[in-house]
Amino acid sequence: MNYSIDYVERVRSTDYPSYHSIPYWSSTFLSQNIVTLIGESERSLSVQKNTTMQVDPFHIINNIQATISVACALDDSDTRKKVWRVYFGDSSLPRIEDDPVNKYYGSLDKYVDWTKIDLKKSGSRIDRYLDE
Amino acid sequence: MVQRIYLDTNIFIHCGLSQLDQGKAKRSKKLLEQISQGKYEGVVSTLCLLEICEVVRGLAVEVLGVNSPADWKAMISSTIEFIFKNKNIKVIESNPEERLGTSKIKDLMYCSVVDDAHRMIVKYSGTTKEERGKFVHKGVGCVDCLHLALAKMVECDLIATFDRGFEETRIEVEPLIIQDKVW
Numbered sequence: 001m002n003y004s005i006d007y008v009e010r011v012r013s014t015d016y017p018s019y020h021s022i023p024y025w026s027s028t029f030l031s032q033n034i035v036t037l038i039g040e041s042e043r044s045l046s047v048q049k050n051t052t053m054q055v056d057p058f059h060i061i062n063n064i065q066a067t068i069s070v071a072c073a074l075d076d077s078d079t080r081k082k083v084w085r086v087y088f089g090d091s092s093l094p095r096i097e098d099d100p101v102n103k104y105y106g107s108l109d110k111y112v113d114w115t116k117i118d119l120k121k122s123g124s125r126i127d128r129y130l131d132e
Numbered sequence: 133m134v135q136r137i138y139l140d141t142n143i144f145i146h147c148g149l150s151q152l153d154q155g156k157a158k159r160s161k162k163l164l165e166q167i168s169q170g171k172y173e174g175v176v177s178t179l180c181l182l183e184i185c186e187v188v189r190g191l192a193v194e195v196l197g198v199n200s201p202a203d204w205k206a207m208i209s210s211t212i213e214f215i216f217k218n219k220n221i222k223v224i225e226s227n228p229e230e231r232l233g234t235s236k237i238k239d240l241m242y243c244s245v246v247d248d249a250h251r252m253i254v255k256y257s258g259t260t261k262e263e264r265g266k267f268v269h270k271g272v273g274c275v276d277c278l279h280l281a282l283a284k285m286v287e288c289d290l291i292a293t294f295d296r297g298f299e300e301t302r303i304e305v306e307p308l309i310i311q312d313k314v315w
Contacts, residue, residue, distance in 0.1 A: 074136075074175070074230055074286055076222040083178060083223055087212055096219040101164045104214040106150035106157070108188075111203045112196045114151050122195050124264065126152065129191050130142045131273060132294045 136173045137163075137308065138283035139221070140293035141183040144211050145191070156294055159310045163292055167220045174221040177282045179275070181223075184211050226285045248281035249274075256300050272297040280304050 084093050097103070119126070143160045150157035167174040188208050192198035198207070215221055224230050226245050258271015272280070276297060283291050283305045290308040291298055298307035 074173075074222045074224060076224055076230055079178070079225050079227070079230060080216065080223045083181065083225075084216060087209070094213055094217050097217045099165075099168060100214055100217040101147070101161055101168050104164075104210070105147055105161045107210055107214075108148035108207045109151050111192065111198050111207055112149070112151065116197060117195075119152070125195050126191065129187050129195065130145060130294065131276070131297070132142060 134171065134173050135289040136175060136287060137167070138175045138177070138279065138286075138288040138291040138305065139167075139180065140279065140291060140295060140298075141180050141187055142294045143292055143310065144184060144215070145187055146294070148207070148211055148214070149191070149196075156311060159313065163308075163310060163313075164218070168218055170220055172220070174218070175283065175286055175288055176215050176221055176223050177279065178223070178225040179278055179282060181212060181215075183275070184208065222286075224282070224286055226282050230286070245278065245281040245285055248284065249278040252277040252280055252301060252304060258297065258300060270297065272301050277301075 081093065142156075143163060146153060146156040147160040147164055150161075163172075164174075166172055185208050188211060189204050192204040192207055198204050215223065252272070253274050256272050256277070258269055260267050261270045262268075276295065280291065280298075280301055288305055291305045292308045292310060294310050296309060298305075299309070301307070
């Protein structure tokens with residue numbers, strides 16, 4: 001039987017907290033099965049150990065059940081332009097910076113007179129805003 | 133493949149307002165630096181951007197005494213600009229066009245984010261706890277369920293937050309509780 005990589009799966013097992021990415025080797029028949037199952041459950045499904053092991057050439061997943069979902073690269077270019085326009089009108093999108101974090105870190109502090117703020121007294125109100 | 137992290141609103145607030153809580157500010161900065169360096173892929177939703185507006189304005193006016201609209205507007209603009217200047221942060225609203233893949237897979241993946249959020253609101257109701265003489269709800273909030281549904285839709289591995297309410301929903305998306313993270 002000929003096998004080919006149909007697409008890359010990201011697999012979240014019940015044993016591991018994070019997703020594992022594996023190339024999904026399958027026959028056409030198997031691939032159709034998986035696609036049907038995804039269709040039925042919309043975005044996730046449980047697979048039995050044997051099923052998983054048969055199609056995982058690297059034996060990454062060896063627990064009894066795993067949740068499989070389809071990997072997707074993200075293209076945010078249209079959303080980015082649309083959102084930027086809402087906030088900043090016709091001004092062009094900002095240049096991507098190598099290290100924007102250092103410039104942003106603490107940059108909002110200058111708007112606040114911290115000598116007038118009692119953080120202990122304001123703690124619960126701050127927590128409420130920050131949902132912490 | 134790097135892990136994809138959905139970023140909660142409080143990450144940006146703490147990084148920008150470093151005097152609010154210096155420990156949380158440093159941890160937020162560290163995470164955002166790691167995203168900037170390509171160690172993670174960050175995801176910010178349009179819901180998060182709305183919350184940034186709400187939280188910055190509310191904190192500024194009602195807690196921090198920033199009464200000038202020009203000032204709190206500048207605080208919001210700075211935060212949004214920062215997000216857009218970071219090459220490793222994707223801005224998503226969760227429409228099918230954002231998810232690259234075969235058309236068949238994209239179609240199969242399409243489902244209502246709102247439906248999923250409502251399902252989680254029902255499933256994870258949290259609990260109540262007495263704090264400072266008042267009963268408060270402890271658990272994931274209703275809007276947080278929409279964050280979770282968005283994070284799931286774009287396949288985030290983790291959701292970075294200071295909000296422990298997300299611990300209840302770890303089966304949906306694993307929380308990265310920043311105050312517990314040892315860098």
